[in-house]
Amino acid sequence: MRRPFIAGNWKMNTTRAEASALAEAIAAAGPGAGADVAVCVPFPHLADVERALQHSRVRLGAQDVYWEESGAFTGEVSVPMLADYCSLVVIGHSERRQYFGETDETVLRKLKAVLASSLDPIVCIGESLEQRKANQTGEVLARQVANGLAGVDLSERITVAYEPIWAIGTGETATPEIAQETCAFVRAELKKHAGDAADAIRIQYGGSVNADNARELLSQPDIDGALVGGASLKAAQFLQIVEAAKP
Numbered sequence: 001m002r003r004p005f006i007a008g009n010w011k012m013n014t015t016r017a018e019a020s021a022l023a024e025a026i027a028a029a030g031p032g033a034g035a036d037v038a039v040c041v042p043f044p045h046l047a048d049v050e051r052a053l054q055h056s057r058v059r060l061g062a063q064d065v066y067w068e069e070s071g072a073f074t075g076e077v078s079v080p081m082l083a084d085y086c087s088l089v090v091i092g093h094s095e096r097r098q099y100f101g102e103t104d105e106t107v108l109r110k111l112k113a114v115l116a117s118s119l120d121p122i123v124c125i126g127e128s129l130e131q132r133k134a135n136q137t138g139e140v141l142a143r144q145v146a147n148g149l150a151g152v153d154l155s156e157r158i159t160v161a162y163e164p165i166w167a168i169g170t171g172e173t174a175t176p177e178i179a180q181e182t183c184a185f186v187r188a189e190l191k192k193h194a195g196d197a198a199d200a201i202r203i204q205y206g207g208s209v210n211a212d213n214a215r216e217l218l219s220q221p222d223i224d225g226a227l228v229g230g231a232s233l234k235a236a237q238f239l240q241i242v243e244a245a246k247p
């Protein structure tokens, strides 16, 4: 039985004060009884949000990481640096792939560095609208799984977020049927590499998840949670999505 996992991705949003207030509002509601809950926040807010969440069950994560431990890599943040603050990190988000040159190869390097640490990864995959229209969704996802997660020990420490790019931040959600069918496909691809261990890997759906559509999406058998962008910036909305995840 896979425990539902709802993670908020705050992206490049919130001032310092807003970040603390949002984390405090989420923590005050005491979520985490029926589902794992996390917030992935901008680097500068990690320390403040860690403090705000310290007596809660809400896990703290970052949104990216570099694979080298230290050195002349201006602007980058390493795994050991993050591990002092949080327990989770997003890797390969489509916005990193689209705007910052992330590839399956860099995803794999980051994933290996993260798995060698105490951090747990959320690895994002997903197809563009052009690829879906051209019936290339399966091919793209199979490649992202094969290349981005190749040769690592695929265990329940890894969460995979299936996020169709056309549904991220657009208000356009995959229908529950499409999301389920695609997440089941992703699990079958994971099984090719991990065998039955893939049954323990949680697959989140991401793409305009909100309080209205969460319950139906999260009730699908191969959708084990959600990676939530826009709707994670409002405590009440985010908490309703967490509520909807309870079995």
Ligand code: PEP
Pocket: 009, 011, 163, 167, 168, 169, 170, 171, 206, 207, 208, 209, 227, 228, 229, 230, 231
């Ligand atoms: C995301 O940031 O991963 C995401 C899915 O964003 P949104 O929920 O805003 O579509």
